[in-house]
Amino acid sequence: MALLLLTAAVAGAAHGPWAPRPGYRPAVALAAVAFPVLLAGAGAGWPAVPVVLLVGGLAVLLAAALLVGGGWLVPVGLVLAAPGLAGLLPTRAGTLGGLGATIAVAVTVALAGRLPAARVTGWGTAVAAGAAFAVTAVRAADLPLRLAGFAVLGVAVLALAGAAVPGIRRSGGPGTPVRRRSVEARALDAAGHGTAVVALLLTLTSARHAAAVCTLWGIAVGLRALSPAEPTGNRWRLAAVAGVSEVAALWLLLSAERVALLEAYTVPAALVALGAGWLALRTRPALGSWLVYGPGLAAALLPSLASVLVSGDQVVRRLLLGAGALAVVLFGAVRRQQAPVLLGGVTLAVLALVEAVRSWDLLPRWIYLAVGGFALIGLAATYERRRRDLRRLRAAVGRMS
Template identity: 45%
Template sequence: MTNNPTPAEELRYLDRELGHLDARRAQLLMRRAWLVAAIGAAAAAPAGPSAAAPAGAAGRRPEARASGVQNTLLVLGGVLLTVAAIAFTLVSWGRMGIVGRSSVLGAVTVAALGAPVLLLRRGLRSTAETVAGIGLALTVLDAYALHRVALPGVPGTEWTAASAAALGALWAGYGLRWRALRLPLPAAVLVVQPALPLWALASAADFPVVAGAIVVTSASGAALALRVTTPALRTTAAVAALTSGLGAVLASGWQAWSATSGPDIAAGAVLLASVAVLAVAVAHASGRPGIALTGALTGGLLAVAALGVVPAKALPGDWPAAGWLLCALALGVTVLLPGTSPLPPGPVRRGLLLASGIVSAGAALWSAPVVAVGLVGPVRNTEDVWSGAGADPLPSPLDARLPDPLVVLLVLGALAVALYGYAVLARRRGGHGPWPSLGALVLAWGAALVLPLTLRLPYWAAVAAYLVLTTVLLALAWFGRPVTAPGPGAAPAVPPFPHPALALAVLTSLSTAFLALAAEVATLTVLALLTTLFAVTCTALRSGAGPAPTAAPVAAVAAFAYGTGLLGAVAASLELGPTGTALLLLVAPTAAVVLAGWLGDDPLTPAVEITGAVAALFAVGVAMSHAPALALVLGLCGVLAGATALRSGRRSVGYAAAALFLLAAWVRLAAWEVGTPEAYTLPVTVPALVVGLLRRRRPGTTSWRAYGPGLAATLLPSLATAWSDPGWPRPLLLGTAALAVTLLGARHRLQAPLALGGATLGLVALHELAPYLVQLAGVLPRWLAPALAGLLLLAVGATYEHRLRDVRRAKDALGRLG
């Protein structure tokens, strides 16, 4: 039966077959092209043994590219020809007449400059570049030869300036006429650079005119670098502009710094301002963000230098620092305030602001030593406490190495105002970073610390100033707005401290406390006020009235610390001695225990407890020199620890309470000159055995864990003492106690009492038998001991297996005990 396909099916079949044929044809054509290439490569290979070399040798590639070899040869040839021309000009010049010399050098120069035209027409561009370079070098020799022969009376500086200008024009025209040559135009830019400064030097102009010529040269190079599009020419112009700009900065700075008269200083300032304007103009015209930022930063720093050089030269002492800062702040205000700067937002503005910030940061660092004197200087009062308020209690900042405090005060105040204004402006524009506000707060705090040094306040006025500053900072921590103000949808930023104002308040309070140590009344008053201030602040922050409730533990620690110091000061004022002082200091840990119990599970509780524990350690340290007082203080500390252990979550403090009670008992016994060790060990043994009896009720608790520590605490020290005791009461009592412990262990089948009691009893018996053994050893002959040892070894060896079985049985029996 024949199945004839439909026309549509047959058409699809034919299309599929034609596709297969096309794919096969393309594969065959690719194979044919590869074979043709292989045959051509084999035909081009040199005949001889190398043609039959193995594939590995034939596959070696040349180490240098053809273009690299060509460029190397051309450059080397050009250098050699240039050297030959220089040698001809300098050495062989005098052997020819003037006509011959001019003809030879002129002809060679014309030939060197005309040959590239013919070489370019033939497509030899690299060779044309080399020959053009030789021609440019020959024009320099022509200028030198012309000066030596035709115009020897012209000064060298003037001739060099004129030659540089003429050669620059000639090379530029040559390069513009034949643009295919890449060398003439960059060379023209380089050769024309010294023309204007040399012309200024040749005309015997003043130094400001020479510096101005360098500035104009730099500006010309910068303008050319911004306008041209050829990479080589743009790079050359940029390098030339940077080099000239650096020279302009050095020349302008030298002019401004070394000048002594008003016009010369003004001229230097104008030159620096010109370079600054040039740098900002280049940054504004550049389309690259990195170049724009760098140029604006450089221009901003130069602008500050230009504006500040006049007050720096005119003002005495340290006042130039204020002048520099005002110039930097003026630059920042000009850039920030709307309507005062024509610059659009972008890298240029950021660069100028960065320049203003760098100068401002430098002024702040310059002021830091005086702030450190105001903060740390009162510590010197610890050398002579309560000696009376002297006429000059504050550290004097009049050292020649320290800046003037009045200038520092003005600098810090201006910085604080400026930074706060920037924070307000940034907040209005959508910025919510905490650092501007934090920086303004720190700068204002530094200015406040410098104020007493500036005014040379008397003692009580200085103490009052420090107290007022501490109060203001605590008020900022309480009522002030938070440093971080997150915007809509933004996560709250975490400040570097629970609250910066509180941190500064703590530092200022420390300086205030040290400053108050000069007088007794000041110490008591200041410590009482600081305790009250920090206690009130802690209460307010804990209640949530302030912006930072997490800062409450810091305020609590400060309040307890100053309260402890107040108690010590009161004790010293009343002359209570070590005992009274230690007992009075215990008021602080007592208050901490009571307050912690009242707070309960509160974030403030750990800080209160830790501070109370530290205060208790101070009390112990004060009582260390008097044993009865130390015993009493340790006992009271144990009571406080036991009261703390009664609260849930503080059960582990009970161990500390037991240790404190034990230490108190031992110290009291030592104070009574008790030397009997049992008096020290029995107070440990009895509670330990009671605790072991309670722990024994738990399943899995062995007798070693329950009774081992308690029994060892008394038996072992007593045993050590009994061995050195020549009397008989202690061994008798210890042996009796060991016998009772052994019998109890056997009665209740307990390992620890049986082992410890039996071992102690045996050692006591050996101690009592020792004198008789010594006497017996003196009577018996000396050969008896080795003989007995030998008989023992024989007996043990003969019954080793039986004895070993007995030892295992004894071990198993002991292991079955509790």
């Protein structure tokens, strides 16, 4: 109530009959700078001085956001509010109180500010202050810092949900269709994702806690992507973020369990990439196979192939990789897709070369010479036909999408 009354007084002083002329506004700002010094000189102690400064600064900033032409009040409010909040930080109770007041004013500015810049600033300040409030509250309860990640994640989820509110999401007035999201909704989305990253960083000391954060964030983003009111383009972006978050959660859990199998990390990521490519192909049939299947197949085949090249004594891996590459080639040939044919074919060719090198010491040398000689004779006898076959193969691959 005191903050509202002070805001009304500031509004009347700034735009009433006693409002300072533009030429005198710098003097008002200087007076605001001198006010903390005069207050301390009068004998006011802690926490009276920072509380008065913070409340006065927040009132000035609120008036600046709600009034037409109140932009000149912003520096005055910052000069008062910043040292007031800093003066409350030495104690946890003072920090919680200062951050709580900042959140309340920031949300009011975000909802009722006259200009988009004021509303965006309000949302960003509210999310940042909310994350700081969550961390301070957890530490005030003497809980481990990694648990603060879940409290911060709650702030991120609130920001993500706020960006989906129709009044914030629309770029036009009430009743208008959502063709383009408002700048406030985009700012809230960015603040939510950034806060989720902060939550993840707070839990990195425990892989299981970090995996839980990634899992919960993936669920929240996935639910948001399922909203029928969400624009199609943003829905795809949210789905991608949800998929990456869930894969990261799986990787963290595998790392916590000390799983060393390479495919346990690469196959889930490949499946997510292939699923995303398949869904994209259904909505945009003109996409090429390299965009649709290339990233997923590369994630599935190439890391295992590199492991085989580095350490060849992996019979089961070589066998399964060869079978998988053969299946990929057959799929690409049936569907006339270039990326599966080339990626699977290159993998099979490299595996065949590896097997030939490995069997070099297992068979007599004359066998290789005989096979090479017969191959050269056959190639020389059918040279022109092989050239035609090669040209037809090249043309067929070139016609694939």
